[in-house]
Amino acid sequence: MTLLGQFTLWAALLIALWTAGLAFFAPWQQRPALATSVTRGAYAACFALLVAAFALWRGIFTHDFNIEYVASYTARNLPEYYLITAFWAGQKGSLLFWVVVLSIFGALAQALTSQRHRDLLPYVAGVTSTVLVFFLGVMLFGDGANPFERLSFTPPDGRGLNPQLQNPGMIAHPPTLYLGYISITIPFAFAIAALLARRLDTGWIIAMRKWALASWLFLSIGITIGMWWAYVELGWGGVWAWDPVENASLHPWLTLTAFLHSVMIQEKRGMLKRWNVGLVIGTFLLSIFGTLITRSGAIASVHSFTQSDIGYFFLGFLLVSGILSFTLLYTRWPDLEPDAQLESLVSREAAFLFNNLALVGIAFSVLWGTLFPILSEAVQGTKITVGPAFFNRVNVPLGLFLLFLTGVGPLIAWRKASIANLRRQFIAPAVGALVTGTALFALGLRGFYPLMALALAAFALVTVAQEFGRGVRARMRLHNEHAVLALSRLIGRNRRRYGGYIVHVGIVCYFVAFTGMAFKTEKTVELNPLERTTICSPYGYDYTLTHQGVSQYAALNRQVSAATLDVVRDGVRVGTIKSEKRQHVDSFGNPTFEPSTEVGIRSNLREDLYVVYAGSPDGTERAQYKIVVNPLVAWFWIGGGVLALGGILAMWPGGPQIRTARHRIEPQAGYHVPLSAVAQR
């Protein structure tokens, strides 16, 4: 199988080289057969890499421990579903996963893009193939980056998968995040293709818009699942630690969020063309930078792979692609003249511009903080690090500004908002924010930032509710429809717009959850069996926890010590909560890896009771516990679900809004028909 794997990697490399060469240097504009050949090159590379993926999975599933990768990340007693995920558990396998997915996306971009953009497609294939050549080159020529390397002997059993990766979150988190990272290549490829072909009208934007949205959605979901995994598996009681690798996934997310907003200004008003191209290029470079951080070990992080020299490959690639892309953008500068100018500071254009600045500002500050150890060491000779305190200080005010704009953006008029428009749109949201803020203050909530955050959350939610309410009422009046039908048609016919609003609701949930994190309370205790401890939650509940003792037993691939607490809230028993210490063993019963912890969580919409069994140092049933009350954590996961729903809705293909010309220009009681919907035909 490794022979097949090696062969297909080389074949894919040669095919990708050929495709890229043809796309950039052959006169396919004059000879359609050449263009077809480029497209087929993208399909062929995809096929070759699918075979390579099959080869590695086969090695994993047949327990071929002669393959170094299989021996390093799996074992005979590893549950089967983790055999699937072992594919991307290590550096080498995840590189293979990367190229496979990139080639699939590259092929899909060829297959799914409308023929109207065919003068872009060969260039798109050229860019995706070039990126593919780079990653395949790293695998084939980098040190220890090829998953098909064999050992000189066959070990009797593998080392098994790191227990922290044996968690359901880890099945979904890496691939989703990778899908986000990788799919950014496609919008980037369209941007470069448009620059090369000098086709710089909104055509390329329409061709890649859904790809950008898909990348954004994958990144969002991947990050959220990662937060969930950190919360349930790492046992420190939080979801986000501002670790370099976490930050690395946030950078492209932020710039892509900025792009999804500013692109509307380009579609509607023909402005910000240069900025948009710059954002797409920047997002791609940040995704490569994230890969560099994760894989090079240049910055210490708990999530990174083993240190290896492939970091230099990525650094080189980052520099070369950055220089080439921005040089290309510079040569096309005159072609990207804006069609219109900003007319007023009180307009949707301006709101979106500020939103872009805030998002890019956050991205920059996070990048600065992430790189600060390296920068300070280079400049001053002493390493200085910044931690969560820095990131919170900088980003909480910026985040609140952004939350405010989340409310303003959807309502304010294009071009120039009149006083009447402002009054009509903003009275209800402003009242909502004031009432919420006052009510929370009266209920005893203190602190400027939390009060602001929750008041602005109410502001943004009321704007969305008002938009839905007005849209539904307009339809009911115009078309005599029932409210439910009106709502579903309203969404169905303006999916992008109302999907976007639903995403805003999801984002507001995240803000609410982050605000809750400011009120977490925790304590560490050591308890004898039947000894009790109490902890007071931020809502004023008193939890009384009674240690029930420690039980020990063997499970599939581990020895488990489970400690149980009986939970009584304000005198009412609510159940038990169990946390485990696990020692994983190989199939001969020998311990593998360090012991790991399984936290116990009792969750509801208001707060989570979160218990970590930290061990029994003297070997008796006397147990050390860390007990945390985390308010509002559940809203992260709810927000993630809402966001995914809105994103999928906005992306859903086809639909009645583009069925006939008559439908497209159907008047919507003061609701603009997006120009893009017309332009799409």
Added chain:
Amino acid sequence: MKPGAKFAIGAAVIVGCVSLLIVEGVRQTGTYFLTPTQLVERVRTDSTFHDVGLKVSAKVVKGSIVRDRAAQRIDFKVSDGGAGFPVTYVGLVPDTFTDANDIDVVVEGKFGRDGVFHATDVIAKCGSRYEAVWEEPTKTLTQR
């Protein structure tokens, strides 16, 4: 004034705020990240280093871990081969913090004038033995 110019002012305000937040943030929350050798050297020349928060990356000296269970306190020594000093910490340490093998730690806290590092946080990095290179078993047999 033209809207473009107004926007430029608004943009400048935002950029200025971001820069100010970053500079102030670094100034007030930045922490030195040193090796024991660097720290001992620094402290000798500049005693204010006793008063600022620091992070030190080092190895735990094997066999030096003493746990005081009643006070939940852990004392141990760290070293980077060149210099070293004792560390004291109250709280829970991660699973990977054991005497079993060489462990790398990052301790955060203050280096007191008593020569003891008073840690507020201890992060243990995973032992590297699982990433060890595969070695052919026959080789080790013949060596014996």
